[in-house]
Amino acid sequence: MHRWSMLFVVSLLAGCATTAPVRQPQGQTPELPLEIHWVRNSAEYRAVLEQTYRLATEVLERRAAGREPGTWAVAIDADETLIGNSLQSKERALDSAGSWESVWDEWVERRAAPALPGAQRFLSRVQELGGRIAVVTNRRDRHCVQTAENLEQVGIPFDVILCRGETRDKQPRWSSVEDGTARADLPALEIVMWVGDNIHDFPDLGQDLRFADPDAFADFGDMFFILPNPLYGSWEDNPGD
Numbered sequence: 001m002h003r004w005s006m007l008f009v010v011s012l013l014a015g016c017a018t019t020a021p022v023r024q025p026q027g028q029t030p031e032l033p034l035e036i037h038w039v040r041n042s043a044e045y046r047a048v049l050e051q052t053y054r055l056a057t058e059v060l061e062r063r064a065a066g067r068e069p070g071t072w073a074v075a076i077d078a079d080e081t082l083i084g085n086s087l088q089s090k091e092r093a094l095d096s097a098g099s100w101e102s103v104w105d106e107w108v109e110r111r112a113a114p115a116l117p118g119a120q121r122f123l124s125r126v127q128e129l130g131g132r133i134a135v136v137t138n139r140r141d142r143h144c145v146q147t148a149e150n151l152e153q154v155g156i157p158f159d160v161i162l163c164r165g166e167t168r169d170k171q172p173r174w175s176s177v178e179d180g181t182a183r184a185d186l187p188a189l190e191i192v193m194w195v196g197d198n199i200h201d202f203p204d205l206g207q208d209l210r211f212a213d214p215d216a217f218a219d220f221g222d223m224f225f226i227l228p229n230p231l232y233g234s235w236e237d238n239p240g241d
């Protein structure tokens with residue numbers, strides 16, 4: 001029997017010997033966790049991003065009608081919203097050498113995060129409609145220049161980028177956009193839409209939302225648009241059910 005055929009039979013037999021769920025993606029690097037495989041290699045991830053950005057665009061077109069150009073903005077997160085870091089997740093999964101901090105520093109320096117599907121087209125439409133774009137990210141201030149350059153290199157337009165500063169809480173940065181203090185050449189802007197992948201990318205929301213009544217989610221699909229991120233997030237600290 002050919003060596004590969006033999007391997008196939010052996011793996012089939014091994015599959016019969018256990019009832020445990022198989023989490024390893026078939027045909028992929030064996031050590032790659034399933035969530036990384038999903039983000040990097042599934043049609044579903046691509047579809048949900050395209051779908052979300054298309055719906056956000058449709059809502060925004062209605063909301064922009066009747067608003068004076070240059071008076072309003074979209075507040076949008078960066079990581080796993082505009083740009084994807086799954087390559088870094090993959091590299092870390094396959095080689096865990098080095099501290100998380102040093103590995104992340106090196107990744108940010110590479111400016112290698114690609115634009116996510118739908119993001120560039122959505123933001124171009126924001127600009128066409130007369131909106132401003134405020135990228136509000138919890139990347140650290142010392143990474144802000146590299147992050148801006150990464151965004152520019154992959155064609156993501158924006159008017160201002162506000163990094164973490166003293167606090168992870170994004171409310172003071174959204175407020176600075178709304179009261180016109182985010183940057184000297186930007187007027188006060190009404191934020192008409194928030195886009196992100198973390199529940200804290202949206203005003204006044206947190207992980208307790210998972211216990212709330214359906215009505216508490218009414219802003220999603222309207223003022224708020226959320227994208228999936230199974231790689232990491234504030235949900236990681238939630239007690240398991």
Ligand SMILES: [Mg+2]
Nearest residue numbers: 077079080197
């Ligand atoms: Mg994010």
